[in-house]
Amino acid sequence: MRYRLPLLAIIALIGTMVIAVPVLARQPATADCTFILGFKTLKGLIDAAEGPTTVGECLENQRFDAHGNAEQRTAGGLMVWRKADNWTAFSDGYRTWVNRGEDGLHVQINGATAMLAGPDGTALGTVTLTQGPFGVLIAADLSGLTPGGHGFHIHEFGTCSPSFAAAGGHFNPGGTGHGFLDEGGVHAGDTPNIYAAADGTARADIFTAAVTLELDADHSLFDADGSAIIVHEKPDTYGADPGAGGRVACGVIQRNAIG
Numbered sequence: 679m680r681y682r683l684p685l686l687a688i689i690a691l692i693g694t695m696v697i698a699v700p701v702l703a704r705q706p707a708t709a710d711c712t713f714i715l716g717f718k719t720l721k722g723l724i725d726a727a728e729g730p731t732t733v734g735e736c737l738e739n740q741r742f743d744a745h746g747n748a749e750q751r752t753a754g755g756l757m758v759w760r761k762a763d764n765w766t767a768f769s770d771g772y773r774t775w776v777n778r779g780e781d782g783l784h785v786q787i788n789g790a791t792a793m794l795a796g797p798d799g800t801a802l803g804t805v806t807l808t809q810g811p812f813g814v815l816i817a818a819d820l821s822g823l824t825p826g827g828h829g830f831h832i833h834e835f836g837t838c839s840p841s842f843a844a845a846g847g848h849f850n851p852g853g854t855g856h857g858f859l860d861e862g863g864v865h866a867g868d869t870p871n872i873y874a875a876a877d878g879t880a881r882a883d884i885f886t887a888a889v890t891l892e893l894d895a896d897h898s899l900f901d902a903d904g905s906a907i908i909v910h911e912k913p914d915t916y917g918a919d920p921g922a923g924g925r926v927a928c929g930v931i932q933r934n935a936i937g
């Protein structure tokens with residue numbers, strides 16, 4: 679009896695190897711690897727949207743959730759989401775293609791999110807960034823702030839550690855001066871103050887054409903060193919000297935995995 683368990687384990691291991699080796703040997707590696715995305719093939723959709731540069735994508739690493747929806751990565755790094763009944767969306771981490779059935783394929787630049795926290799790590803809410811055709815919509819949903827006005831900027835480096843000073847100065851690819859009301863110019867990362875209510879919450883929608891979530895643009899928030907959102911203790915003066923005081927919240931701007 680005492681040898682039964684190890685013997686069974688060895689038999690099971692050999693069985694697994696016999697099954698696994700042929701499966702691994704069948705890993706697709708050629709460009710004829712097409713599959714159905716709703717009413718079209720993914721290859722066809724990519725060809726239509728992007729040209730033939732990613733022909734031959736093959737699905738790997740399939741994972742199912744409890745509802746039967748699948749998440750997969752292709753050999754070329756595309757993320758593919760499939761609802762249990764049909765294919766719905768795929769993303770290269772920068773753009774998402776959404777299959778809208780008879781309407782065809784909708785392509786959008788993935789949005790971004792900054793999870794803000796205080797110097798002690800306390801979560802203070804989220805800032806979401808959505809790329810539109812004319813600029814970026816920034817939506818803040820914050821809490822835990824002192825009531826009143828707070829400077830709210832995009833800073834030049836995508837880090838909040840070891841201290842918020844690591845986020846650097848304002849995002850300023852144009853090398854201009856600071857302040858909406860100063861003739862020296864406006865930093866691309868300058869945005870209007872936000873105002874916290876008596877309970878410490880603040881909501882704000884801010885639109886700016888001075889930054890973009892697109893890649894390879896000089897005002898891209900996803901430049902080589904990234905960018906971050908900073909909330910200051912005091913309101914910005916909108917003059918050459920922002921005068922907004924210390925940094926009370928920081929969050930790295932990170933691209934969403936989809937849409």
Ligand SMILES: [Cu+2]
Nearest residue numbers: 829831908910
């Ligand atoms: Cu700032």
